[in-house]
Amino acid sequence: MATASVAFKSREDHRKQIELEEARKAGLAPAEVDEDGKEINPHIPQYMSSAPWYLNAERPSLKHQRKWKSDPNYTKSWYDRGAKIYQADKYRKGACENCGAMTHDSKACMDRPRKVGAKWTNKHIAPDEKIETFELDYDGKRDRWNGYDASTYAYVIERYEARDEARRKYLKDQQLKKLEEKNNNQNDEAGVSDDDEEEDGLRVDEAKVDESKQMDFAKVEKRVRTTGGGSTGTVRNLRIREDTAKYLLNLDVNSAHYDPKTRSMREDPLPDADPNEKFYGGDNQHRDSGEALEFKQLNIHACEAFDKGQDIHMQAAPSQAELLYKNYKVIKEKLKFQTKDTILEKYGNAAAEEELPMELLLGQSERQVEYDRAGRIIKGQERALPRSKYEEDVYINNHTYVWGSWWKDHQWGYKCCKQMIRNSYCTGAAGIEAAEAATDLMKANIARKEATEDLPPPVEPKRLATWGTDIPDDLVLDDKLLAEALKKEDERRREEKDDRKRKYNVRYNDEVTHEDMEAYRMKKVHHDDPMKDFLH
Numbered sequence: 001m002a003t004a005s006v007a008f009k010s011r012e013d014h015r016k017q018i019e020l021e022e023a024r025k026a027g028l029a030p031a032e033v034d035e036d037g038k039e040i041n042p043h044i045p046q047y048m049s050s051a052p053w054y055l056n057a058e059r060p061s062l063k064h065q066r067k068w069k070s071d072p073n074y075t076k077s078w079y080d081r082g083a084k085i086y087q088a089d090k091y092r093k094g095a096c097e098n099c100g101a102m103t104h105d106s107k108a109c110m111d112r113p114r115k116v117g118a119k120w121t122n123k124h125i126a127p128d129e130k131i132e133t134f135e136l137d138y139d140g141k142r143d144r145w146n147g148y149d150a151s152t153y154a155y156v157i158e159r160y161e162a163r164d165e166a167r168r169k170y171l172k173d174q175q176l177k178k179l180e181e182k183n184n185n186q187n188d189e190a191g192v193s194d195d196d197e198e199e200d201g202l203r204v205d206e207a208k209v210d211e212s213k214q215m216d217f218a219k220v221e222k223r224v225r226t227t228g229g230g231s232t233g234t235v236r237n238l239r240i241r242e243d244t245a246k247y248l249l250n251l252d253v254n255s256a257h258y259d260p261k262t263r264s265m266r267e268d269p270l271p272d273a274d275p276n277e278k279f280y281g282g283d284n285q286h287r288d289s290g291e292a293l294e295f296k297q298l299n300i301h302a303c304e305a306f307d308k309g310q311d312i313h314m315q316a317a318p319s320q321a322e323l324l325y326k327n328y329k330v331i332k333e334k335l336k337f338q339t340k341d342t343i344l345e346k347y348g349n350a351a352a353e354e355e356l357p358m359e360l361l362l363g364q365s366e367r368q369v370e371y372d373r374a375g376r377i378i379k380g381q382e383r384a385l386p387r388s389k390y391e392e393d394v395y396i397n398n399h400t401y402v403w404g405s406w407w408k409d410h411q412w413g414y415k416c417c418k419q420m421i422r423n424s425y426c427t428g429a430a431g432i433e434a435a436e437a438a439t440d441l442m443k444a445n446i447a448r449k450e451a452t453e454d455l456p457p458p459v460e461p462k463r464l465a466t467w468g469t470d471i472p473d474d475l476v477l478d479d480k481l482l483a484e485a486l487k488k489e490d491e492r493r494r495e496e497k498d499d500r501k502r503k504y505n506v507r508y509n510d511e512v513t514h515e516d517m518e519a520y521r522m523k524k525v526h527h528d529d530p531m532k533d534f535l536h
């Protein structure tokens with residue numbers, strides 16, 4: 001066993017120490033002893049047996065693993081309920097004005113408020129309670145049963161036993177009363193004396209009650225230990241011991257799988273057996289029948305309703321979910337019948353109005369049909385023409401011809417109304433006349449326009465300068481002078497924006513050329529221009 005003292009060891013000493021530890025683990029050498037004379041388990045790992053360096057342990061010890069600091073202020077005790085320390089005979093100064101106890105004041109008094117307090121009557125002085133103040137330790141603060149008196153549970157048991165006894169007595173009286181009425185009716189019919197019949201009825205009644213008590217042997221119960229104190233309870237077993245276990249119904253290894261942990265067998269162990277004779281058909285038989293199937297549908301409806309935004313939850317509010325599902329089924333049935341009535345009202349009920357032919361009702365007819373050896377019909381039935389997989393002779397939107405029955409200008413249309421638009425409503429002969437009139441009118445307009453069309457007006461040459469109103473027609477600007485004027489206009493605008501570059505003496509030039517005016521016009525900001533904010 002490694003010690004807490006960290007001292008240098010040679011290779012030989014280290015080897016001997018390891019051999020000694022192995023011998024102690026094997027039981028060939030005696031175990032190491034701590035300072036109290038107790039043996040140390042050699043299988044304890046070193047990181048647990050080695051004491052920290054600040055404890056200055058000179059020999060092996062496990063004292064650092066134990067609770068070596070104890071606080072005497074902590075306790076696990078509880079308040080002594082109902083304990084009294086002193087009973088006074090008269091009222092004392094500073095006591096409660098209501099009951100006369102010294103341990104509390106009138107505001108904290110738990111007794112019934114008296115009409116005249118003990119301070120003035122000096123009677124019925126309440127005793128002083130026992131006041132305790134102590135701190136609980138870690139376990140005492142978290143002990144939920146701290147201060148619980150187990151003897152108080154006897155009152156609960158007595159109450160339930162009294163209730164069960166009253167129930168049994170009531171059931172017995174009801175059974176006796178029913179038997180008496182039955183016997184009295186039989187006596188009146190048969191003319192038997194009442195005294196003999198009452199005695200017979202009581203004997204029969206007692207026999208039936210005793211028989212019902214004897215039938216309790218079928219309620220197989222198992223006694224299990226519930227607590228460490230030795231108390232036992234009873235739990236209902238999963239099956240009666242006289243019944244055959246599930247895994248013994250079919251001993252074939254390839255039959256239905258049986259899970260011993262959950263005692264479940266989902267598939268049917270005897271699928272080929274007579275359903276009237278077998279009493280067990282697998283756990284899935286119960287899951288897909290009865291109320292289990294309704295509960296599954298209820299869960300599905302709750303999930304779908306929640307996905308669609310409705311505030312419903314099967315686990316949080318099961319009653320609400322069940323009520324909404326019931327209302328949903330009622331509304332669904334109403335809508336179903338309403339849709340059916342609407343269809344019958346609009347199209348009628350052909351099944352109820354028209355009578356079926358006798359050939360269909362009786363399965364026979366007077367028609368003679370001849371067959372060959374291969375079973376093909378030779379005579380007696382017309383040969384059916386081969387039909388396309390597409391719908392034929394289906395007219396929509398009041399048309400009398402199908403789509404594609406007319407062709408013009410590389411386009412398909414309807415022959416009845418000569419329309420090129422598919423799924424359009426048929427206009428008939430009036431539509432054809434209106435289309436022809438529109439075509440003729442369009443041709444006439446085109447011819448009139450071509451006849452009255454003159455030569456295009458001469459286009460005036462674009463002039464470079466556009467300012468003012470008096471612009472000479474033969475004005476031509478010089479490109480070089482215009483470029484210089486644009487540079488001067490840019491410098492002038494920069495000087496106007498920056499006050500630091502503005503000159504003190506302003507020189508006015510009276511000679512303004514056409515290029516200068518064109519540059520000013522080109523650089524001028526128009527306030528109505530929507531792109532003025534993007535100009536630089």
